[in-house]
Amino acid sequence: MAIAKRKTNLMTQGNIVKQILFFSIPLILGNLLQQLYSTVDSIIVGNFVGSNALAAVGSSTSLIYLLIAFSQGAATGAGVVVSQYLGAEDRKRTHDAVHTAVAISIILGLVLTLGGVLLSRQILIWMNTPKEVLGDSVTYLRIYSGGLLFNVVYNMASGILNAAGNSKRSLYYLGYASVTNIILDIVFINILGMGVEGAAIATDISQVVSCILAIGYLVKVNEPYKIKLKDIKLNKSTADRIIKIGLPTGIQNMTISLSNVLVQSSVNQFGASAMAGFGAYMKIDGFNILPVLSFSMAITTFVGQNYGANKIDRVKKGMWITLAMGAVYTIITGILLLTFSTPLMRLFTNDPNVIEYGKLAMDYFCPFYILISCLQCLAGTVRGTGKSIPPMVVLLTSMCLFRIVWLQVALPFFSTIDGIYVLYPVSWIVGLVLMVIYVWKGKWLVPHTVS
Template sequence: MSTNSSSTHLMTEGNILKEILLFSVPLILGNLLQQFYNTFDSIIVGKFVGANALAAVGSSGSLIFLIISFAQGAAVGAGVIVSQYLGGQNRNGVQKAVHTSIAIALFLGVVMSILGVLVSRPLLLWMDTPKEVLPESIVYLKIYFAGTIFTVLYNMVSGILNAVGNSKRSLIYLAIASITNIVLDIVLVALLRMGIAGAAIATVFSQFISCVFSMHFLLKTNESYQVSLKKIRFHKMVCIRIIKVGLPAGIQNTVIAISNVLVQASVNGFGATSMAGFGAYLKVDGFNILPVMSISMAVTTFTGQNFGAGKLDRVKKGMNKTLWIGIIYTIVTGALILLFADPIMRLFTDDPGVVAYGKQAMHYFCPFYWLLSILHGLAGTIRGTGKSIPPMAVLLISLCLFRIFWIQLILPHYTTIDGIFVLYPISWAVGVVLMILYTIFGHWLYPVNHKNKFHQE
């Protein structure tokens, strides 16, 4: 694999729409690939192991996000700082940011792996996981969390590659991981009949593969973001900058993950069939959510580079074009999912109850994904300037506090699962209103002394 100079790409010049699209498309394809092999896990488990195993895989998603969400926030912080130094053409700053980021990932990866294995069973019990699903859920989670260090390290490396404009590289490694995961799913679950454990092993090994390939690239490249093992350490001032951006994002992710766990616990109260249906649909949901997050990451990098270069007008134009990209994408995909709702759900299982719950969720989610694209598009732009606290506050209020309020005070008045499904679009709408208000009235885009902060001194 080549490691020439073309592996760094600045978005501070040229057509804005073209730059954002060229950068975001590999991100979108990469996340879709990742979601595809996660979905393939559920399809194989549902077809060859059964509805309870499908419920176990589906209900694990919120807990997995809960454990690794803080590390994902750190990756966001690292990406913003790397992109800002790169935009300011500060090679020394890029080097310090990259090596500090890897050190943070290694530390968090070890902690997350140990913590995840230890808390799997207690968390599942706290969520009122049905007894018929509990044993398989525990097995899946413990195996998955044992390999969390690979996920955390890959996410950090991917954040670095995206920050320097090399999103195509992440796509290559995710493609390799996807193929590995699919092959192992077929071998371990369908052929060797290893059940839920086989699905978890396939996922962990595929993450290990993507981690190895991405780290190998950083070690071999000749670019400013090259990694040297002996230089991996915490650079105090750079670490503080990463934490200032990443900590709010990490807290935001963690608290939102807690609210998602509460939502999942509410779903669990409706039984294993509802768990399986909702869990299966969440795999489909990822084909909308992950591209939205990819577009948000793209505009964060675009903003970081242009903000670091002092090109504030490009930041505003990039935000507007990003919003249109997200809105158009989510309207089209939401309509397609609704159109093919029944055959999509029957990919996972032939159980009519499970299929019915999944289709019910679709009718509440699909018409409103455009709200989520606006919410994350604005948040991604503002975060790229280094202002991560305001987006954190908005997302915590709408996707966490409001949902907890709803679960505690509104949901008891519902006798069906509709009370949970309708919560999602309403909470997205609350977030959009708050984020638009901050974008208009907040002082998030203002001139700074870029020469001293991001450029070579």
């Protein structure tokens, strides 16, 4: 039975540039909005509470990514499956995939919430978090973890919407969440003086808002990806397919996040100012990296639909177009960040030591963002065909194994934090070389039948 297309944007025909661009823009804006309300937490905390509180929020970021990394992999797997079934115009399997995906997200969300609340202190101690920062870090992370269920379910709902080509909806809901978060940050931190507790609670509430709005839309929409609450359950064959595609991405995300936790642990040894400066720049870094990941998600959906429809030529053209878009974006933003590095850091703090640590990170990162853009776009292309293991191996090798070896072997030869900062562009080079070799030589793009 053919799938109705009123609110399902199939990208299997038409202008490729326009389709990828128009699909990417809401994803980019949505991710930037999500990063905005995370950044606002740090800006308000840094200006109204102090550098130690800013360090506490920043040091928790890598752990938060670790907690949600696996669920993001599951959302990626579900998105690929849903997009392929939509491309193949298979209504029954689309229905099964959507409801199985939501069931998986609820289970993962509950597990992550419990784990985050119970293990926060121990992990932060293991990360060498300084005593003057530890209390605030634990408080922020525990409260934030209390809202992880809503974060995970929203990400899955967003993945379903994106798979259907309806990325604008995710943008709308993140917009509402961002406004909610900013208003509550001002009320809780500036007016009520709640410190890092207020920042975490504001974020939790904003995540509840985006989750309820996204699920509410999926319940009401009259499309093949509509959610019927009574049908939310695990379909074994569909769950197996989602896990087969999503598990490598989830493991990849978790392991890379773990390596970032190790990097953060190394940064922590340089003291609170280094933690605050690095953490503040990581918020700025998100405005570059997240759009790159948006392009990667866009090409994954585009490839999923066209690969499901056996339109191999469109898959190849889409890959090159996305690579060009990512390159242009990262070159422009890299130049802008370097040009305005000082005023950007002053948004977070007036502490000169913190500012210098942040500016130094920009000097190492900004000229090389194009490398991570090409790496992620190629990985997203391959992932869209359902072959998620090769990108996992490449990203784990470059962004996890290589970084861990560097921290153990090379870092002791550096007496400053430069040894940590230079690690990022070097690992991007390693990853891009490996990914190009696989795309060039690997057998990842062959005609098939979606099963």
